Amino acid sequence: MTLIIDGHNLIGTGLVPGVQLGDADDEWQLTVRLRSYTVARKLTLTVVFDSGGGAGASSNLSGSGVQAQFAPPGVEADAVILQLLRSSKQPATLTVVTDDRKLAGLVRAEGGQVRSARAFARELAPARRPATGDHEPDVNPKDPAFADIYAGFAEVDKDALRFGGDISLDADAWIERLYGSDVQEASRAAHWLGRFGGVDALEPLLDALTHRSATVRAAALLALADLGDRRAAVQIAERLAEDASSLVREAAAQALGRLGGAGAEPALQAALNDPKNKVRKTAAASLQQLEARR
Incomplete structure (x- = not known):
């Protein structure tokens, strides 16, 4: 199953830690988190954003299993996502991550699958792990479960960079x-x-x-x-x-x-x-x- 992510819709859920619509680097922040996700799961995905970073694939954001694309000026990301489905010989193997109901209906009409953006966003947040006794299992620092820890550090770092010595x-x-x-x-x-x-x-x-x-x-x-x-x-x-x-x-x-x-x-x-x-x-x-x- 190949994932195609409606980028700004996923950010707009407000559930992706450390990423907000309106941030100057919101697309970059999301792709960094997605890279952690793809590396941990050994998979690839495509994330599509509305125009703003230049039409077509973005080499600046792509990497580690994530291909980032921007819609051309005047074209919505939805249209790019639907074109990816239509150009596929096996649309049933494609899953679009979105909470946009209109887009979801069009994806299903093209034979693709739909996954909730809110549910997917929760996968990018840390999972609760049951206690297993005194011995703690080995952990994978690339697991997205650590992303909130990094996001917390990132917030502090952002404050330090944004305000410098003036923060006090x-x-x-x-x-x-x-x-x-x-x-x-x-x-x-x-x-x-x-x-x-x-x-x-x-x-x-x-x-x-x-x-x-x-x-x-x-x-x-x-x-x-x-x-x-x-x-x-x-x-x-x-x-x-x-x-x-x-x-x-x-x-x-x-x-x-x-x-x-x-x-x-x-x-x-x-x-x-x-x-x-x-x-x-x-x-x-x-x-x-x-x-x-x-």
Whole structure:
């Protein structure tokens, strides 16, 4: 059985540790985790992403049993996945990993198999192992079960790289940077406030939702999800419905899936009709997150 993975749909489940839609390197983070999976299981797979990294196979991301492909500009990843099925002499041997119901139906119509993205994402997380006595069995450090440990280290490393020696600055210093004219520094400030800012970060991050830069607005949305204060849900829903930037709408959809709160579900339902495929996919994945937590 050969796996074809709907990349952004899998990321959008929110269940792949350390990987979030809206991260600048979300495709790279996912393929690294998939490489661990393929090495441990001695198999190969294909992961298909929506356009953004250049059409066709990506040599920068491919390796260790993982072939990464990007859809051409203006073409959805779904179409690339279906073409892979149609070009196969044995489509029944192909399994598409997705929670996109429309795509799943089309895959089955082409004779392929479908596997839940949420279920597959859990395979990339550590499994609980029963106790077997005093002697601990030998372990394989390449097993994806170790990925969460590495992800924890990666989060610390990311913080160290992103904030450097400034990580120990107080909230007031970061709030000042959030309101500054440097877009990169404002984005860093939003990330810091979401991670470490606490209650004092809520109002500045809400203010940043109207920043002139889409990058800062998106960073503020994801930071509000990190903050976990559901009072932000209404303003996040407004960004999802009204922002001119698809990057911001995508971040808003992801934030609502992680945060929940008043109006999250109807806002995400409306976003299923967004003109951008990434926004629609993120909204669908976020709705599934909300449903799973009920």
